[in-house]
Amino acid sequence: MRRKKPQSFNSTPIKERLIIPRQEMPEQDPLQRSTNFLEVNLGLTPEQAVIEAQRCIECASPTCMDGCPVSIKIPDFIQLICKEDFIGAADKIKEDNSLPAVCGRVCPQETQCEQVCVVGKRFEPVAIGRLERFVADYAMTHGNGSAKSTDKPKPSGQKVAVVGSGPAGLAVASDLIKEGHEITVFEALHEFGGVLVYGIPEFRLPKAILSEEVANLEAKGVKFVKNFIVGRTMTIQELMLDEGYDAVFLGLGAGLPRFMNIPGENLNGVYSANEFLTRSNLMRAYEFPEWDTPLYRAKHAIIVGGGNTAMDAVRTAKRLGADEASIVYRRSEEEMPARNEEIHHAKEEGVEFMNLVNPIEFIGDEQGNVISAKCLRMELGEPDDSGRRRPVPMPESEFTMDVDMVVIAVGNGSNPLISQTTPEIETNKWGNIVADDDGRTSMDGVFAGGDIVSGGATVILAMGAGRKSAAAMNEYLKTKVGSQA
């Protein structure tokens, strides 16, 4: 069915819209921000947001929505910004995305909605992500509009357990509470948000934003339980049989850090990115001494990897006071999976990039503290399946450099707790839960989505998987009622 075009509130002729420059988002000065944990990007002003929205040419067949994993009605919310109805724009986004302030900050829009924006074919694409962030923030600071509505649907009498309060779990909770089900979100840690809170630093995603999003869900009736490890505190079977949950969603994420398996990885001063970032973000080492979490201030910290996690870690190390903080990456910058914006910000903040370098051993002193890294220089060979050129070691290229902190950011795997305690749930050889496109697992009534199924991916992909599962769970619950009637 053809989608109805939204009402236009933009009187600027198309040709004139195309010459409006893309609005730059104000940000903290690099020198200043590299010593604090305040948010780097400061957000568009209302005037800038309206100008940016006016760049949208209202395509007859907009492609931007196809690029969004949760199919936000992008043309509609942009027109509401043109009308200066910012609360209305936020509500429009929330029809499809329960975490717009989060996604507006951490989504890789340049490879999603903005990549397929028609304006972007000849000019810079409409800054959809910046607009999403602007209206979400505006709604938050202006009472959140109708998102604060406490109108509750008729109770269905059915209970759903959501395991994990990361993006997939929050998306499921948000969709299913609207259907009248009783939703409880179980979180293993002492704060809600999953990777959004333990993985992403304050300077990229302030915790207050996430707390507000969680509070919104609580206001709608979602119950949140912290310090509850499903698989230890209670198993899935116990939740369903003893506690009466009719369905369970597993959104546990990929929280098991991977190491390189090279000699010296067990030395003091060698961290996984998970541990390093969790200590800083969740355990608030960045607020030392107000928060009493120790985290070493390095003379030379190297972060091994080239993804967003590596960028978060290296920028955190720099802010924590490292004299030098370097990225050590096996490939060249062109192959880096991190967002361009994060690489750009890291460079501005003084991070050194050692590309085409791979550590092969960490060396320690007599006390077991890391003091140097033995590395090889690499060169790029043939492209791999992802199209990235594969790095191969250069002969006789070994060298050693002094380091006193190493953070390994080469990826994460699935926590094996659920597969160990619930053998009924099929997992693949990598330990990820096997689920169909709608999130159904091999156990009746149990659904799964996000990184625990796909392996490490983006926030919005996890939310997309959560939304699909939520729809399938709702159908499952209706059928269950029907069969019991």
Next chain:
Amino acid sequence: MSLKEQIKTMNMDEIMEMCIDQEQQAIDLYTMARDQAKDDGARQKFQELIDMETVHKVSLRKFELESYLELPPADLKVTDYLVEPILSDKLTTQEILIIAAKREGKTALMYQDLADHFASDKNLNTFFQMMADEELRHKHDLETEYENEFLQEG
């Protein structure tokens, strides 16, 4: 005594027996690991390796070359510098891949030594060169899988 020197003292039957024994050792090792593995994924991975080594053994018995005519890909050396995990029933898929890739690399060296030893015998030289290439190809496949899954750098 190095393998190269050992080969000089062996007749053809002993050499073939050594090669088949090498493949059988790998099959036994992976079968034991599969049966002991507590994780579904690890069991699947070990079964794949058993199937692969069984094909090698059959090739040696039949002295067949037909299936091995592709040139070997570049040696990625992804696992060359990694610590070899100790075999146990709690191995992860990552550790299994390291063990297997290192083993394929060592077996490739054995076949390369044999190919060099039979440099003047075209048939034998070609056969062992092909076997060496086949082992290198498997090392490449295992290291590619390792790289794709465990070096995402995300």
